[in-house]
Amino acid sequence: MDVGSTGDTSADYFSPDGAISRWKFTVSRQYQHFLDKTTPHMLRRWIGSLIIACIYVLRVYLIQGFYVVSYGLGIYMLNLLIGFLSPQVDPEIQELYDGATLPTRGSDEFRPFVRRLPEFKFWYPLLPPFLSCFNFMIL
Template identity: 55%
Template sequence: MCCYFRMMQDVLETSDPISQPGLIQRLGTSISRLYQHYLDKWTPHTASRWVFTLVLIGGFLLRVMLQQGWYIVCYALGIYHLNLFLAFLTPKIDPAFTQEDDDGPGLPTKANEEFRPFMRRLPEFKFWYSVTKSTVVAFCCTFFQVFNVPVFWPILVMYFITLFCITMKRQIKHMIKYKYLPFSLGKPRYQSQENSNKAPAH
């Protein structure tokens, strides 16, 4: 029995190419790690990230206008971005439910309450990443004629504007009703230890 286990151990040695991951799997893992590395390095640079994404969206819209096609792809991208924007503006915990249950963490309604930052349903980085990724996918779709469905684009534009106005009106009413802003304002600023220890000059 011991000889059998020893033989199996010899067969499955780490030097055996069968037991090691394949070249494609190792290459995919390396690319994934490199991609995540640069993504992590870009995380704190919020302004540059959004400038890049806005330029990418502008390039996509310019291609749609110059090619005079893929309006349905542009409309689908706009609807998806609108849903992401609403999730970005919406608090993680709906105030409508927290008022019924007073034990849950709510949004501050008075100036002297403890500061609590606005917790979003969709964090800023995930919002940016989803917008950028979807724009890249939509841009790639413009290179395939199968996605160029003939539509009357002015109707899509009017429908999107109407949907945007109705949705934002509902969101603003929700913000007014429960008295919150989708931004962390009024965060207290503390003086440094050196300044606080200094005695006032006479």
């Protein structure tokens, strides 16, 4: 008896490994649904992230430790910020290869600045390091 199109049998469906994989799939689907719902709410995401960062800084200040972890986290955040502020294509290098070009047709879109790292992809990697540092600091 096949349960799904993957070929799992009923014995695999009720095994502990099958239950764990179903649970992981359900949690990952709910997490992705949460991310999809927060995508258009940019201001709320950044305010929430700022609150979490302030709690982290306060916790580090009160414990007076975890400076190495904070230093590494700061370097990681700086690397993401540089990617966010950098253009996708360097105009000076592109000008050497293509020459100076402007839109020639009305349908051509002139984009003076396209980010190398979009805003959501800049925000998303910032959250897990703060949350993992909270777990580390509880010990």
